[in-house]
Amino acid sequence: MKITTKINLITTTWIICVLIAVNAVVFFSFMKITVNMEDDELLQKASVLIKELNKETSAAGTKENLTPYLANHSYIRVINPDSKIVNQVTNDPPMAAKIKAEFAAKKGTDRLTIRLKNKEEQIGIVRVPIQKNGQVVGTLEFGKKLAGLELGKDLLLSILAFCTVLGAVLSLLGGRWLSNLIMRPISNMINTMEDIEQSGIPKKIDIQLETKDxxxxxxxxxxxxxxxxxxxxxxxxxxxxxxxxxxxxxxxxxxxxxxxxxxxxxxxxxxxxxxxxxxxxxxxxxxxxxxxxxxxADTESGNLLETKKINLVSLCENIGKQLQAAYKRMIDLHVNEASITVVADEVKLKQAIIILIDNAIKYSMDKVDVYLEDSEIGTSIIVKDYGIGVPEGELENIFERFYRVDKARSRETGGTGLGLAIAKNIIKQHQGEIKIRSTEGVGTEAELFLPKRK
Ligand SMILES: Nc1ncnc2c1ncn2[C@@H]1O[C@H](COP(=O)(O)OP(=O)(O)OP(=O)(O)O)[C@@H](O)[C@H]1O
Ligand SMILES: [Mg+2]
Structure with missing residues (x-):
């Protein structure tokens, strides 16, 4: 199922549930309030009538006493303690006939559902005791068809049903609009990815709106x-x-x-x-x-370094000895400490140092000086030669792959133009820095800086 349909279905179902719950609360509150109001009205009438009956000599009163209190579709009756009707007025005899007279010693309200002409009707009843000389001698019973309630109930139900359907439709439309809004950039991304998959060519997504989301x-x-x-x-x-x-x-x-x-x-x-x-x-x-x-390729692949503690002084001494023997050139190591410890990948660090000394040997005729300087922030290995140097404008290029200042000369020396690119990668892997200072015709100073590792 599409995610838009899913979002739509979930939001709509949720909104329908919320609407039904709210409607139920509204409906039952309306019913309760309306019934209470009807009961209060009947009770009020009953208490006025009771006062009048109390003035009469007979507790049953007369039809003339009761009639003015009749409402539409209602009856008023006086019942004796044997639950017999002793006086009754009504403008809806079939309804009154359906309701059994009941003596009540206490004031109370009741509700009955009766069937009249194949239709169910709600009848509200109140019963108030009639007292003479402190004794209950009968019950005044008011009964009234709750027609307003029925009408209000039906109307309310139709309004609530209409609101629920309208809410569901609006939520469906809103959900569709919302999910389209959310999904548009995602669909855009999917299309771009499919394009990339098919063509094999990387392609960027077209961002149309700056939504910052x-x-x-x-x-x-x-x-x-x-x-x-x-x-x-x-x-x-x-x-x-x-x-x-x-x-x-x-x-x-x-x-x-x-x-x-x-x-x-x-x-x-x-x-x-x-x-x-x-x-x-x-x-x-x-x-x-x-x-x-x-x-x-190895230094560019992002392979992990095999770091360990290395004594840099002895490492440089060994490199110096090896290269001195191989090239028959003077390599002077200048260091104040007997040992300097660095944490590095020994094979790779050695490779980077050899690249620098190899350059110094290739591009100069004089001796080569190597200085080791240790400080709180890191260690520097400086390789200094007194040779042809690098022209000022070329310094930024010499770290590029295959770049050689003098191509013809490099062929003689066998240079590939990759040494410094490799050394730079190695030092970058160690979070260090490589810098070259040079003056053409005077000499070159190449510095490897390794920061102290915690
Ligand atoms: N110490 C130096 N003195 C003068 N020029 C240098 C020095 N070091 C590097 N260069 C210049 O920078 C270029 C790039 O150096 P790099 O070490 O990358 O390549 P290479 O020495 O030519 O070849 P490879 O080191 O791969 O054998 C060299 O060709 C050279 O022109
Ligand atoms: Mg080189």
Whole structure:
């Protein structure tokens, strides 16, 4: 069942129940008040008449005494202690005949339902004792057809029934309008989602009204999510295009040397040697590049870090020793403390530090200085070189994937342009910061900052 139908049915049923309950209260209150009013009127008449009868010598009075008190469709009778009628006046004899005379020593009211001409009639009766010399000698009985009550009851019932039906219809229409109002943005969202499902292309919901309610919040959140998805997709597309472009050059080189080998290489040993060497070097470059792709994918995937307490001093000492041996370059570690503890993912942090030192080695000829600075708010690892530096306008670009300041030179050094992008991701995962200060021709200072973890 559609949610709009459900809302409609529930609200209408509820409103009908409320109307029925209210109507019942109104109806029964009306009946009670009307009957009480009729009884009061009869009692009042009876007490006036009693006063008159008390003046008479005979307790039964005369017809002349009683007649002026007759109302429409009523009777007045005097009953003796044996429940016999001793005097009666009526303008509705069939009605009076249906009601049995009853002696009552106490004042009281009664109501009877009798059948007259195949119709049920309500009769209101009051009985008041007649006293002579302090003794009850008879009962004055007033009976009256409650015609007003019947009429009022029927009228009220029809009004209440009409109001209930009108209420139900209005609630049905109102419910439909309300559920449509609520469902319109939801239907809009469902349509957009179905479009996305069918086309596979992220699409935003068209928010027409600034309602500032939960539904608008839902749509805005959905659009934000779609925006992120769009950016991610765009990013992915860009990466695939950049990566293919980067792989194209070494693959073209490999292919052309392989062609050369096929054509002439086997006859000429020198050509064959050159070709194999170039193929080897380009294949190594591709290998390094694919390793970098995987590292980048790993740092972008949002995988959890395997953090633990690390002694940064010994970690940097080890890295320094390894790189010094591999590149035959001087790497100086400057640190005042014997040990600095940081909470980090050791493998990833090591990777980020190596990326910075590797850059310093690649883009300078002099020694490389590494400074470790620990403070209350965090720890900095600063890698300083005295090399070619980065031109001022390029500083903001060098963290972008595949960006290299000097493409030709980077090919010589084997750079892929992914190192700093990977390092930035790693430090971001550690809630840290990476900053590069550089002066072209003077040198570069790269700083990794790791905030203290609680
Ligand atoms: N210390 C530095 N001195 C001068 N230029 C630098 C330095 N560090 C980075 N750069 C410039 O920033 C670019 C991007 O650096 P990044 O480390 O991301 O890539 P790469 O070194 O070219 O390749 P990879 O690190 O993936 O082997 C480099 O190509 C280089 O032009
Ligand atoms: Mg690099």
């Amino acid at each position: 939960e539904l608008q919040k839902l749509a805005v959140t959905f659009n934000r999510m779609i925006g992120r998805l769009e950016r991610n997709l765009e990013n992915q597309k860009q990466f695939i295009s950049d990566a293919s472009h980067e792989l194209k050059t070494p693959l073209t080189v490999i292919k052309s040397y392989a062609d050369l080998l096929l054509r002439r290489g086997l006859q000429n040993e020198a050509v064959a040697h050159d070709a194999i060497e170039s193929i080897h070097s380009e294949a190594t470059r591709i290998q390094k590049m694919t390793e970098r792709f995987l590292d980048l």
